[in-house]
Amino acid sequence: MSDQYSQISKIFEDKLPQLSEAILVRQSVAPTELTEKFNDIGRLRALQDIRAQLSFLSEAVATKSPSLFTDYVSWVKVLLSGRGIPVTDLAKNLSFTKDVLREMLPVDVGDIVSEYLDLSINGLDESPADPPTYFTPDAPLSDLARQYLDTLLQGERHAAARLILDAVQSGVSVRDIYLFVFQRSQYEIGRLWQMNRINVAQEHYCSAATQMIMAQLYPFIFSGPSKNRRLVATCVSGELHEIGIRMVSDFLEMDGWDTYYLGASTPAANVVQALRDNNAQVLAVSATMTFHVRIVEDLIRVVRAAKDVGNVKIMVGGYPFNIEKDLWRQVGADAYATDALDAVDVANRLVTGE
Template structure:
């Protein structure tokens, strides 16, 4: 792990749009065929790609985790290849970005950023340009997820619902959440990223999955109320809340009073909600590495309030999957990898023993990052 470089990170984050613009212009000047292939959209397309790269690079510097950017570059290369761009396009783009950083930033701020870009470019030479798939069709759960996904893609909300509800007697709710609905939703995301479905189809699939979650929740067996309250929210900028809803549901099944605030929660409103509802546990979701800065700001703001100063904070989401130790560094009390650990860690944080039949199975120490 490298030392965090918050100064360079802030410089790049604040100037991401301009830096991306310079890099996109340099890239298209060096590759005129790409400009012709994308016509009027060429600059806009590459400016967007490079702005995202700059923001991811800033996040890697802020956390002292170069692997954040390396992993992002590998994913972006797969995405661009799936959308018909040349396999080496991203390596050329990141190289242009590195040159712009060296030219536009002070030497002390640019050196680490340029080095991370160079490492990412070297890594791209060994990456397979394919997006990972999320549906294993060699298991009963995988086959059910595939059937559910097909119903979504065919626009058949009723059939999608029936498939899941009919499986309920023989399959636990946590299994349906983790091994059927979540993989299907992840595959929907992959298909959208690969330009295999459009925004309308993605929205329909997500809204249907939220409907099915509500149907499952109405059929769930609930533990007796334990007197504890969970407040759950996705941080500002995080538009993804299907996973967060699943977490809220399993807490409610375990006997908690749950207040789910949803996606993209403004920091001042969240602080006010913490002071108003006075939860025992605050669960925060982060999907992308650039949102880790927002997570730290959110936690600091929450801690400034009388009740927020002592509330236990549990965090989760894809942004921390490859660096769970960052959760405590950013001010959280615990991290949960998935639904199976969320309730156990949350209950341990507030001093409760986990009910034997909850999805988590057993309690984890609040001092343990899972």
């Protein structure tokens, strides 16, 4: 990553507590429906939300990737629209943020973060307030995917599991179940939560149930011939969104790889030890939250410097890498995969050198 922009981001981050306080004060003197929302949730929660926004902005600056912040703001627009907050309020609050940062940061730092904020404000009218469903009629297994998610939202995980097991036993491939039912359902769950149509408890229930059902499919996954290729799959420290990397691990198992799945929030030292213990050829690293991108970079730096595993090939993936297509190069990875299906091709190419 750019040293200059990383230094700018560091200056920014060192003042996050003071900046958050000042932004909250600025918002309170020019009330909007959004600032009233902050009053409803309480001062501490409001400060947490402001700091989260600033963390997204800081990460975008550090990686010199304005799209990471503009995409985040577009996501917030949908979130607030689903809760009755007009987009004009979001624009005002972003303007308040820009004013505070210009006042409290060195001129060169304030100029750069202001550019990122201006891009996000100017793009608000173009981003949709009502993103379309992921259950398009022409998608493979669309009826099954919709029925599966509806069943989960009714709290019937056992019935949802039966739907999947019946489909597999009738000849639907596990790979298609993962791609067209599980993956699309997870995207749709995120969309519904973002639009305030389901709550956090429902979102967590559906995700946990899907992981349970994935485990029930393992007899169909661990049945093919081995390629004698080994991979460690992990989320970075602090990252709790693990279904995507679990799908990557399972897809590679279906392709004949031996995988060692570490799951969510794994410290770098433990990742290195897992690479050693399993004599891995490839490390797959996932990050869903934008403010974890530099943790990915730190993990890669630790792996590269570690004895006996420095030559392991590293593949990254997750939401920020799909938004900023060249980000994988900035963090020092060898490749990036868009999803589990793509990860199979990428991992095999990394081993063969093709």
